[in-house]
Amino acid sequence: MRIRAEELSKTYDRKHRALDSLSIDINMNGIFSVIGRNGAGKTTFVRIMSTELLPTSGRGYINEMDVVDQADAVRQDIAVVPQEARPLPWLTPLQTVSSYLMWRGYSYREANEKGKDALRELGLEGKENEKSRKLSGGQKRKLMAATVISSEAHIVFLDEPTTGLDYLSRKELWQLLSRMKKDRLIILTTHYLEEAEILGDQIMILDHGKLVDLGTIDNLRNKVKLPYVLKVNAENFKLEDDEVQIHPVSEKETFVYGSASKIYGLIPYLVTNKMKFTVEEASLSNIFEQYLGSGEDDENEEEDR
Amino acid sequence: MMKMKRKIGSQIMASILVNSIYAMINYPVVLINTLLAPLAILAVVTFASKGTLLPVAAVGALIMNMVSSGTSLQQDLSHLKNDMRLQDMIVSSPTSSFIYIIGMAISEIVYSIPTLAFLIILNIIFVKITFLGAFILFLDMATIFTFSISLGFFLSTFTSDIIQSWGFSGILSPLLTTIPPVYYPINYIPYPFRYLAYLSPTTYASEIAQSQTGYYALSASGFATAWLVLIAITAVLTYLALKRSRWREI
Ligand SMILES: Nc1ncnc2c1ncn2[C@@H]1O[C@H](COP(=O)(O)OP(=O)(O)OP(=O)(O)O)[C@@H](O)[C@H]1O
Ligand SMILES: [Mg+2]
Numbered sequence: 001m002r003i004r005a006e007e008l009s010k011t012y013d014r015k016h017r018a019l020d021s022l023s024i025d026i027n028m029n030g031i032f033s034v035i036g037r038n039g040a041g042k043t044t045f046v047r048i049m050s051t052e053l054l055p056t057s058g059r060g061y062i063n064e065m066d067v068v069d070q071a072d073a074v075r076q077d078i079a080v081v082p083q084e085a086r087p088l089p090w091l092t093p094l095q096t097v098s099s100y101l102m103w104r105g106y107s108y109r110e111a112n113e114k115g116k117d118a119l120r121e122l123g124l125e126g127k128e129n130e131k132s133r134k135l136s137g138g139q140k141r142k143l144m145a146a147t148v149i150s151s152e153a154h155i156v157f158l159d160e161p162t163t164g165l166d167y168l169s170r171k172e173l174w175q176l177l178s179r180m181k182k183d184r185l186i187i188l189t190t191h192y193l194e195e196a197e198i199l200g201d202q203i204m205i206l207d208h209g210k211l212v213d214l215g216t217i218d219n220l221r222n223k224v225k226l227p228y229v230l231k232v233n234a235e236n237f238k239l240e241d242d243e244v245q246i247h248p249v250s251e252k253e254t255f256v257y258g259s260a261s262k263i264y265g266l267i268p269y270l271v272t273n274k275m276k277f278t279v280e281e282a283s284l285s286n287i288f289e290q291y292l293g294s295g296e297d298d299e300n301e302e303e304d305r
Numbered sequence: 306m307m308k309m310k311r312k313i314g315s316q317i318m319a320s321i322l323v324n325s326i327y328a329m330i331n332y333p334v335v336l337i338n339t340l341l342a343p344l345a346i347l348a349v350v351t352f353a354s355k356g357t358l359l360p361v362a363a364v365g366a367l368i369m370n371m372v373s374s375g376t377s378l379q380q381d382l383s384h385l386k387n388d389m390r391l392q393d394m395i396v397s398s399p400t401s402s403f404i405y406i407i408g409m410a411i412s413e414i415v416y417s418i419p420t421l422a423f424l425i426i427l428n429i430i431f432v433k434i435t436f437l438g439a440f441i442l443f444l445d446m447a448t449i450f451t452f453s454i455s456l457g458f459f460l461s462t463f464t465s466d467i468i469q470s471w472g473f474s475g476i477l478s479p480l481l482t483t484i485p486p487v488y489y490p491i492n493y494i495p496y497p498f499r500y501l502a503y504l505s506p507t508t509y510a511s512e513i514a515q516s517q518t519g520y521y522a523l524s525a526s527g528f529a530t531a532w533l534v535l536i537a538i539t540a541v542l543t544y545l546a547l548k549r550s551r552w553r554e555i
Contacts, residue, residue: 105311
């Protein structure tokens with residue numbers, strides 16, 4: 001499965017640039033994690049590639065079919081759970097899944113059978129005939145995931161499917177996604193970076209609509225200047241050094257990002273001062289923070305881009 | 306990749322199930338929902354005219370029912386689109402906008418079956434009409450239904466929230482059914498207001514209907530003109546719904 005974007009851009013209301021000349025080419029089966037801060041353009045990317053939203057300029061391709069000009073063909077092979085999709089409260093979970101499958105062209109009987117299987121796989125059996133409004137928030141998210149997972153689509157977009165799921169439910173969904181990814185491409189946006197890291201065969205970091213980096217977790221780690229992290233457990237740890245990045249986590253814990261030699265060079269000092277510490281390879285969250293954490297928080301920044 | 310054989314019947318059925326049958330099963334009170342508005346006006350007109358306008362109002366209520374299908378379609382679809390994000394899931398699925406409209410249009414008919422049944426019985430009892438007249442009346446209803454469904458679908462694709470969608474239906478309903486001569490004969494309107502009435506497609510539908518029930522004398526050319534205008538407006542709206550609605554967002 002292949003998704004490709006060429007200089008893909010989206011400007012909302014003629015001024016708000018949500019996606020900025022994004023060019024990528026992903027040709028694989030597996031999970032493609034898309035991460036970035038709130039407003040980075042993840043949903044905009046998903047909605048354009050899934051033929052829900054027109055780009056302002058540039059092109060997108062799903063299996064080499066243009067998402068604008070060949071939308072009908074693209075739609076035969078994709079399925080999407082939008083970020084804000086919710087089950088209709090007057091339907092039961094089984095009705096929710098099976099009606100979606102019928103919209104995909106399954107017969108009523110097939111849709112019901114597949115629907116039951118999907119609900120069972122996500123641990124929603126027993127709830128299948130209650131009204132959806134009685135489900136908890138996380139159960140509703142699971143139900144939405146179940147609808148598209150049960151379909152035959154080879155390219156599946158899941159926009160923050162695990163937000164609000166408890167840890168065990170998330171793991172259930174991870175296992176399901178891992179099982180179904182063999183012959184599919186799953187585009188997954190998430191704010192849980194460990195999830196993006198564990199599941200993502202390829203990971204894309206977006207910021208202000210621009211591509212920050214794209215690759216496997218090892219690729220990303222090799223590209224950052226500071227691929228190691230030293231986690232120091234000490235009160236108000238301070239260090240003056242231009243070659244490392246220091247990110248206080250709390251008063252008692254500080255992360256220091258640096259190169260291997262730099263980090264190992266610090267160890268004698270820590271030992272002498274009897275500080276507790278661990279050294280690890282940078283995780284995706286560490287990489288994310290290195291890329292995006294140093295900049296000012298521009299939640300309130302007005303658009304002058 | 307293996308191509309799946311997709312059933313259009315299933316795609317249509319899904320809309321009918323979701324938008325009417327499941328709703329009716331789960332909340333039976335909606336069964337009388339669609340009956341109240343036409344019945345209320347029917348009663349007022351009948352009592353105010355000491356019964357003489359009952360047959361006109363009975364046909365008028367049918368027309369109103371057809372138009373209401375469109376306005377409630379607009380509300381239903383806006384809700385599914387904006388609050389539930391269902392339209393995004395349909396847009397990105399193999400169901401085309403045309404198949405979606407067809408399914409949703411039928412769902413509105415299914416939804417108003419109790420009302421339709423009641424009104425048809427009322428018409429059979431109180432309205433004197435020839436067999437041909439009944440057939441013309443049926444075509445008339447089908448056309449105004451197509452008009453209102455197209456209008457409802459078209460508008461729904463432009464709404465971005467529920468308040469906007471309430472706005473649309475709040476305007477359309479009186480403008481298309483209460484004010485124009487749907488429940489009373491058109492020659493009750495003095496000039497120059499009568500010209501205004503001709504701005505509404507329901508006026509033409511009503512003229513056609515009333516000419517068949519004997520409440521309004523329409524010349525052959527007037528009859529043909531009414532049909533022409535009604536069909537033209539319906540064709541334009543159907544075109545808009547199919548080709549110019551905002552199925553995919555911009
Ligand atoms: N319909 C819209 N109209 C105008 N601006 C929009 C619209 N949708 C999104 N935006 C803007 O585009 C930018 C990107 O939004 P997008 O929803 O793609 O971000 P995101 O990465 O999915 O964020 P989140 O993690 O919060 O879901 C944001 O700044 C947002 O304000
Ligand atoms: Mg988003």
